[in-house]
Amino acid sequence: MADAHYRTALVTGASSGIGAATARALRRHGLEVIACARREDRLKALADEIGARYIVCDLRDQQAVYDALGGLEVDVLVNNAGIGRGFTSITKASPEDIEATVGLNVMGLLHAVRALVPGMIERARGHIVNIGSVAGLHGCAPVVYGASKGAVHLLSQDLRMDLSGSGVRVTEICPGRVMTEFFDVAFDDEEAKRKFTSGFTLLEAGDVAECVVHAINAPWRVNIATIEVIPTEQAIGGVQIQAARSETRP
Numbered sequence: 001m002a003d004a005h006y007r008t009a010l011v012t013g014a015s016s017g018i019g020a021a022t023a024r025a026l027r028r029h030g031l032e033v034i035a036c037a038r039r040e041d042r043l044k045a046l047a048d049e050i051g052a053r054y055i056v057c058d059l060r061d062q063q064a065v066y067d068a069l070g071g072l073e074v075d076v077l078v079n080n081a082g083i084g085r086g087f088t089s090i091t092k093a094s095p096e097d098i099e100a101t102v103g104l105n106v107m108g109l110l111h112a113v114r115a116l117v118p119g120m121i122e123r124a125r126g127h128i129v130n131i132g133s134v135a136g137l138h139g140c141a142p143v144v145y146g147a148s149k150g151a152v153h154l155l156s157q158d159l160r161m162d163l164s165g166s167g168v169r170v171t172e173i174c175p176g177r178v179m180t181e182f183f184d185v186a187f188d189d190e191e192a193k194r195k196f197t198s199g200f201t202l203l204e205a206g207d208v209a210e211c212v213v214h215a216i217n218a219p220w221r222v223n224i225a226t227i228e229v230i231p232t233e234q235a236i237g238g239v240q241i242q243a244a245r246s247e248t249r250p
């Protein structure tokens, strides 16, 4: 590897999608990999395939996170586990969707960092890679998901401030749409899922994994702070204007 001398990586959400692709890519680049998620059958199959260790852990269970991760010697933490329940208007997101999405995407990530970063500081060697989203950088309609990824964007910047001088680097990778199981989990309704995943060529999980490899392979003096990576056929931005109903005007 590059001159940062990383040896071990822990990838959360490694049982599918971007996490599994990242675990494979990091292994190919010579790191020892610990794959982490809830579905043990998937983790075991991946671990057998690439020669990795795995940890079964529900990142929404605070105690389980500290029990499973506390004290591990990990150089690269890829905070990838994330969901998009309530991927709709705030008026349609259930209270459970809000808890689940923020609980994993923000709280789970923070607890994983809290469990592993003291060891990185002590060893003066570490890299935290947070998988954010374009939804954390730009306004978008799914409020709950956008809020959770907006938090990931700012906490990535805050972590760089907090860890300044420690030698621990922090990278945030913000993908646009990627063809994974994300949309199966986000939507109960096939039609909604189809709307998000058809009609154009989405990124593949491996495309995002290559961004992780790029960031951790950078020379030690270089901290790749934020990567925004989107499909060629997806553009983000614009202004939404819709006249208010007349009875709502003063």
Ligand SMILES: NC(=O)c1ccc[n+]([C@@H]2O[C@H](COP(=O)([O-])OP(=O)(O)OC[C@H]3O[C@@H](n4cnc5c(N)ncnc54)[C@H](OP(=O)(O)O)[C@@H]3O)[C@@H](O)[C@H]2O)c1
Pocket (backbone or CB within 6 Å): 012, 013, 014, 015, 016, 017, 018, 019, 036, 037, 038, 039, 040, 042, 057, 058, 059, 060, 080, 081, 082, 083, 084, 104, 131, 132, 133, 134, 174, 175, 176, 177, 178, 179, 180, 181, 182, 183, 185, 205
């Ligand atoms: N797909 C996209 O278009 C897209 C775009 C931008 C950003 N992202 C972000 O990319 C990351 C990876 O998503 P993906 O697209 O690869 O989706 P995915 O295939 O559904 O992967 C999500 C991963 O998170 C794990 N996970 C879910 N709940 C968990 C929990 N409570 N504890 C531990 N692990 C849990 C899942 O494993 P288990 O179910 O086995 O626990 C799975 O491995 C997420 O942070 C997502 O927000 C995705």
